Amino acid sequence: LAKTTQPISMDSYEGQEVNITCSHNNIATNDYITWYQQFPSQGPRFIIQGYKTKVTNEVASLFIPADRKSSTLSLPRVSLSDTAVYYCVMDSSYKLIFGSGTRLLVRP
Amino acid sequence: ETGVTQSPTHLIKTRGQQVTLRCSSQSGHNTVSWYQQALGQGPQFIFQYYREEENGRGNFPPRFSGLQFPNYSSELNVNALELDDSALYLCASSGTNGDRDMGYGYTFGSGTRLTVV
Numbered sequence: 351l352a353k354t355t356q357p358i359s360m361d362s363y364e365g366q367e368v369n370i371t372c373s374h375n376n377i378a379t380n381d382y383i384t385w386y387q388q389f390p391s392q393g394p395r396f397i398i399q400g401y402k403t404k405v406t407n408e409v410a411s412l413f414i415p416a417d418r419k420s421s422t423l424s425l426p427r428v429s430l431s432d433t434a435v436y437y438c439v440m441d442s443s444y445k446l447i448f449g450s451g452t453r454l455l456v457r458p
Numbered sequence: 459e460t461g462v463t464q465s466p467t468h469l470i471k472t473r474g475q476q477v478t479l480r481c482s483s484q485s486g487h488n489t490v491s492w493y494q495q496a497l498g499q500g501p502q503f504i505f506q507y508y509r510e511e512e513n514g515r516g517n518f519p520p521r522f523s524g525l526q527f528p529n530y531s532s533e534l535n536v537n538a539l540e541l542d543d544s545a546l547y548l549c550a551s552s553g554t555n556g557d558r559d560m561g562y563g564y565t566f567g568s569g570t571r572l573t574v575v
Contacts, residue, residue, distance in 0.1 A: 384563055393462075393548045393566030394501065437500055444514035445491065446550075446564065448500030 354449035372438030481549030
């Protein structure tokens with residue numbers, strides 16, 4: 351069963367770049383790597399998705415090495431509103447496999 | 459801002475009772491999934507429906523069942539409630555198989571907080 355491992359928590363300051371790395375050694379060939387953000391009392395919100403190499407959108411970048419056994423979510427210039435739990439998720443055909451998440455705290 | 463709405467937002471039930479949770483997906487989203495999120499943990503996949511048929515199920519007992527309707531609404535039913543069923547139940551929708559090839563992901567609702575006493 352695919353499993354993701356990521357840091358339990360991270361601290362940062364406003365304006366800094368934050369990189370959260372996730373390990374997924376048992377990723378299946380057809381799995382996509384996705385990241386979701388979740389605020390308290392809300393459902394997860396899709397951030398970015400990738401299969402291999404680098405993907406960038408208006409809010410984040412996702413780096414995936416050739417062996418696909420890890421991935422790194424990069425958040426440029428975080429703000430206080432980026433304080434949330436970030437999940438590294440395997441999109442496995444019909445289901446999403448969530449890890450335990452990384453609680454990011456952004457300080458002023 | 460979210461296209462997925464869930465009701466009710468909070469619910470308290472007694473052990474042994476039955477509960478029905480409801481979800482209204484975005485128009486055009488013919489795939490709906492349900493997840494259970496215990497406090498402090500990541501969501502766990504319960505099942506997925508595609509065009510009103512169940513097409514995937516996680517490690518949950520048969521007392522968890524669902525329905526999807528043609529109007530993009532769906533239900534999660536849980537029979538014989540247990541204390542461990544207390545959790546946030548999330549509904550997620552997408553166009554086709556998560557629009558994974560398009561990189562759109564799933565759209566989640568804000569969930570129903572179920573407390574079993």
